[in-house]
Amino acid sequence: MQWEVVIGLETHAQLNTVTKIFSGAATAYGAEPNTQACAVDLALPGVLPVFNRAAAEKAVRFGLAVGARINRKSVFERKNYFYPDLPKGYQTTQLELPIVAEGGTLRIQVPSTGSGQAYEKDIRITRAHMEEDAGKSLHEDFHGMTGIDLNRAGTPLVEIVTEPDMRSSTEAVAYAKMLHSLVRWIGICDGNMQEGSFRCDANVSVRIKGTDTLGTRCEIKNLNSFKFLEKAIEYEVRRQIELIEDGGRVVQETRLYDPDRDETRSMRSKEEANDYRYFPDPDLLPLVVSDAYIEEIRSALPELPQAKRERFINEYSLPPYDAGVLTSARELADYFEATLRSLLSKGVGILTTPEYPSAEIFAAKITANWVINDLSSALNNASLEIVDSPISSAQLAGLLKRIQDSTISGKIAKEVFAAMWNGEGEADAVIEAKGLKQVSDSGAIEKIIDEIIAANPGQLAEYRSGKDKLFGFFVGQAMKASKGKANPAQLNEILKQKLAG
Amino acid sequence: MSLTLDDVKRIAHLARIEVGESEAQAYLAQLSSIFGLVEEMQAVDTSGIEPMAHAQDVVLRLREDVVSEPNRREACQAVAPQVEAGLYLVPKVIE
Incomplete structure (x- = not known):
């Protein structure tokens, strides 16, 4: 029997505000336990929430970046449940009227797998709403008790929900990576997955290929790495197919992925599940945003990754793969363009080949190659970010210029690059000092x-x-x-x- | 809509409120009369009227994103039943 996998993702991205969503306590990661948990976060009697305007601004920025409709009026509601890391006894979230409404899409680049070609696909974003994070429970042994740290309680999150548009774990990972890149690109989330700033829940079901109705789904919670997302979905798909083929039925439930055993297991019993008794929070009034406010945020948006990627392909004739890699992070794309501008400003030279009909296109391709390969792997090996590169874009352009004008070969350039990386100076100085000038006589x-x-x-x-x-x-x-x-x-x-x- | 005693007990359990048998009977009567009022209100024709999320027609106040709450852990934890290593201790939570 041919099975089809259906996946929808819900992603929690921590908004990188300075303070909490409803209190003036700091959100800095790694502080001593409970030193950033004020009376509001602790839910002491008599306190009232006061909403952080930066949370709305960042959520709207996200909505505009994916082309979604923004609700001019959105409403905070209480989701009631009891857990010690949620002192109020409810999570403040948005249900009926979220800040980001329907209409958003995210175009993903799905890499080629063993059998299939690489392709693009649009994933529809159903909605995105603001809510508060809970605290942390530490289950190590405190004399048979649980330790609670409420520093994270009240940290603003945006929960981004997709339609069930993904058909494989590869597509789910491609979506998660693209979303991860976008939220950092527009500066609303630091994307640090180890610290829990970006985590995914996957809704997974299977159905016989060709049928229209959705199968019963299971939700796998709190996947905080792309690898776990992929493995958890793959396990869950196998589990559901085996269950059905053996004559069983999938039960709708929440499951947790255990990376040590590479399996998912049931998390909550169904009893009393999902009776959250939502209602509009009487302590908070509706959030109203004006057209002018939305336009102001829209006009401040940077060129978005998808537009930049397409521009790199059209303007510089870069292969889609190169353009995709270069636009995976804004800093990387900026570095590439700065290097290229600097290289072109030195005069374009005369070197053209049938493959690169203009010097500009050749310059773009050689720059892309060096940024994607030599520079990126050197940064990787040194665990450095592009903004911390010991070789500036202007310096790299200086090296590329000497390849382009045939002063040195590509092979010798690698030697020069290594010397520049080690702080031995500009490309010309290294070439001179080491006597590396190409013999063209x-x-x-x-x-x-x-x-x-x-x-x-x-x-x-x-x-x-x-x-x-x-x-x-x-x-x-x-x-x-x-x-x-x-x-x-x-x-x-x-x-x-x-x-x- | 009529409420049963089981509904009352279930609501009490969801709210983690301990309700005795006679109390439950009393709440059944009170809650039922609230439901009666809701039913009366629902009979009003509200078609074409935008629902409100709050009794007052005012909008949310926005606060600047600036830290205003200093660390007052010591004061907060002074009234906590049990603390250790800066953490609040609670009965073990089993997932």
Whole structure:
């Protein structure tokens, strides 16, 4: 039987405000327990919530970034349940009238898998609402008791809900990554998954391919890494299919993923579940936002990743993959463009090939290659962010300029790059100090080639009798003799002539 | 709509309020009369009227995102039944 997987995601993104959503207590991560939990967060009698305007602004920014309708009036409600990390006995959230209404979409790039090609897909965003986070329960042994830290209680969250539009764990992960990149891009969430700033709940069901009705779903809670999201969905899909094929039925429930055992298990018994008795919070009035307010936020939005990605493809003729990687973070895209601008400002040179019909396109591609490969892997190895790169965009452009004008080959450039990374100065200074300038003097190259040919009469004879593969041998020898500094294009050309005799 | 004694007990349980048998009987009468009032109100034709989320037609006040609450852990924890290592201790929660 052919099964189809149906996934919808609910993502909690912590809004990076300075204070809580309803109190003036700080939200900084990692403070001593309960030092950022004030009377409102502790729900002491007689306190009243006062709403943080930055939370609304950031939620609206998100709604506009995905093209959703913004509710001019949204309402906070109480979701009632008892748990010690929620001192009020209810979570303040939005139900009937969330700040971000329908109409949003997020375009995802689904990478190729073993069998399938890479593709794009639009995931519909149903809604996004503001709510408060709960505190933390520490279950280590405190003489048989539980320790409660309320520093996180009242931290503003935006919960982003999708339609059940994803059809595989790969699509779910692609969506989560794209959303993660977007919330950081627009500056509403730091995206730190280890600290719990971005966590996903996955609604998973299966159905026979070709049917329209949805199967019974299970919700897997609190997945705080892309890897766990993928593994939890894969396990859950296998579990549901096996259950149905063995004649059983899926029961709607909340499940938790256990990464150590790579399985999901039931979290709550159904008894009393979902009786949250929502009602509008009488302590909070409706939040009203004006058209002018919305337009102000819209006009302050940066160029969004999708638009930038498309622009990189159209304006610079970059391959979609390169454009996707470069727009995975705003800082990376900015670095790329700054490097390219700096490189182009040095004069575009004359180097063109059929593959790169203009010098601008060549410059963009070489810049993309260096940012995506050499620079990114060096940053990765050093656990550095792009903003902390020891090589500035202007410095990298200085290096790329010397590749473009054939002062050095791409291979030598890697050596120069390593020296620059180690703080040995600008590209030109390194090239000069190490004597790495490419040899483009045809007389000098001819001399090297003559010597190589003279020293290898056997290979020469074989080559001339039709063993073309030996061309590579001669290139290698000549390059070695020039210590890698011979201009490769020139070397190839002269070598070809000389070998032909 | 009529309320049963079981409904009253269920509501009490959801609110974590201990209600004895005779109290439950009394609340059944009181709650039923509140439901009666709601029913009366629901009979009013409100078509075309936008529902309100609050009894007063005013909007939410917005606060600037600036820290105004200092750390007062010591004072707050002075009245807590049990604390340790800065944490409030509560009966063990089993998930």
